[in-house]
Amino acid sequence: MADEKKSDLTPITVITGFLGAGKTTFVNYILKEQNEWKICVLENEFGEVSIDDGLVAESLDTPEDLITMDNGCVCCSVRGDLVRTLGSLTKRRKDFDAILLETTGLADPAPIVYTIQTNPKMSDHYRIDSIVCLADCKHLSLHLDEKKPEGSVNEALQQVAFADKILLNKIDLVSEEAREALKQRLKTINQFATVIETERSRAPLGQILGLNTFDMESILNYDPSFFESQASGEQQHNLELVQSVGIEFEGNLHAQWFNMFMMDLLRERAADLYRTKGLLSFHGQGATKFVFQGVHEQINFGPAKEPWKEGEVRKNKFVFIGKNLNRAELTKSLMECMYKEDGAPAKKE
Numbered sequence: 001m002a003d004e005k006k007s008d009l010t011p012i013t014v015i016t017g018f019l020g021a022g023k024t025t026f027v028n029y030i031l032k033e034q035n036e037w038k039i040c041v042l043e044n045e046f047g048e049v050s051i052d053d054g055l056v057a058e059s060l061d062t063p064e065d066l067i068t069m070d071n072g073c074v075c076c077s078v079r080g081d082l083v084r085t086l087g088s089l090t091k092r093r094k095d096f097d098a099i100l101l102e103t104t105g106l107a108d109p110a111p112i113v114y115t116i117q118t119n120p121k122m123s124d125h126y127r128i129d130s131i132v133c134l135a136d137c138k139h140l141s142l143h144l145d146e147k148k149p150e151g152s153v154n155e156a157l158q159q160v161a162f163a164d165k166i167l168l169n170k171i172d173l174v175s176e177e178a179r180e181a182l183k184q185r186l187k188t189i190n191q192f193a194t195v196i197e198t199e200r201s202r203a204p205l206g207q208i209l210g211l212n213t214f215d216m217e218s219i220l221n222y223d224p225s226f227f228e229s230q231a232s233g234e235q236q237h238n239l240e241l242v243q244s245v246g247i248e249f250e251g252n253l254h255a256q257w258f259n260m261f262m263m264d265l266l267r268e269r270a271a272d273l274y275r276t277k278g279l280l281s282f283h284g285q286g287a288t289k290f291v292f293q294g295v296h297e298q299i300n301f302g303p304a305k306e307p308w309k310e311g312e313v314r315k316n317k318f319v320f321i322g323k324n325l326n327r328a329e330l331t332k333s334l335m336e337c338m339y340k341e342d343g344a345p346a347k348k349e
Helices: 002-007 023-033 053-057 079-095 110-118 140-145 155-162 176-189 216-221 224-231 255-269 327-335
Strands: 010-016 039-043 098-102 126-136 165-169 194-197 242-250 273-280 290-295 298-303 315-323
Touching (some): 010 023, 216 273, 315 327
Parallel strands (some): 039 098
Antiparallel strands (some): 242 315, 273 290
16 A cells, blocks of 8 residues: 555656756756657746756746746755645646756755654655766866865765765766776765766666655665675775765564664754665564664654565675764664663663
8 A cells, every 4th residue: 555655656767966067068968869758847047037047948748848047056045946836736746757856056956855754744745766966077176175264064975975866977088997987986985876977967867766765665675795895894085075884683683772863863963964765673573674864863764565584694884974974883882782682772871
C-alpha cells in the first residue's frame, strides 16, 4: 500500500549548481531532447526580474507551463512561494511526469527537501526524486577551495555534499588528468553521488530522471569497497573540510541507546551533517531490516522493503557526509549502542 502511495506521487528533481555551471542549458537540453516525459519546470534566480525564463521558455510547447518565482531564493525567503506554486499545480500534477526545480546558484537544497517532506500539502502529492548538482569541471576546484568568513558556508562544498548525482560539465575544457583528479576529490567529499561526465550539459536522461535516488533504500546498493577502505584507514589522510565517513559492524543495536545517540548527534551537529544514511539491525525486531536517511536534522526512518534473509550476516552500515567529522568518535559512539547478550546495552554510564 505504501509503495502504491509513493508511486502516485509526482517526482521532483532539484537542480543545484553554481551560477554559470550550465543549469539553464541542462534544463533546455532535457526539454528539447526528449519526448517521453512531460515535464513542468519551476525556475528561480536572484533578483526582481527572472533572467532565465526566456531561455527556458523557448523549449516549452506552451509558455504558460513555465512558472517563475522571481522574488528571492527558493530555499530561503520564498519557501511560502514554493508551497503556493506547487499547491497551484496539484490539480494539474497528473499532467506531468516530473517536475524540475531549478534553484539559484547559491541555494542550499535542505529547506526544499524539508518543506516537501514535512508539509502535508506537499508530501501528499510530491516526493523528491533526486538532487542533481551541475558542476563546472574547469572552475569547480576554485569554488571548493574558496575561503569563507568564519561562520559562513562554502556553497560549492554544500552542493556537492547534498547531491545524489553530479553532472561534471564542460569536461572538454580540461585535461584528462585534471578531470580524474577532480572526480577523485568529489568521491572523497560525497561517496553517495554518481558522477556523470557531460559536455554542454548533455547527459543521458535515463541516468537522471525517475530513478528515485533520493531514497532510504539506496544504501542497500552501496559500494561495499567504500566501507572496507574506510575501515582499513585508506582515507585517513583526507584533508577535505567536507567528507564522507562510512562505518559498518555486525550485530544488533539497542533501539533506545541508538535513538539517544542520534538525538544527541543531531542536536549538537545538525548544521555540520549534510547527508546521513543507515542500514540497521535492532535487537527484538526479528527479521525486520531498518533504513534511514537524513538531510541535516530531518530524518526519515522505517523498515526496508526486504527483511534480513535467513543466515544473512547482520551488518549495520552508516554513512555521514558533513564538516569536521571524526570517524573514530562516531564509530566509538555507535559501538556503544550495541545490544549485549546479557540484556544490557554496551553504552557506559
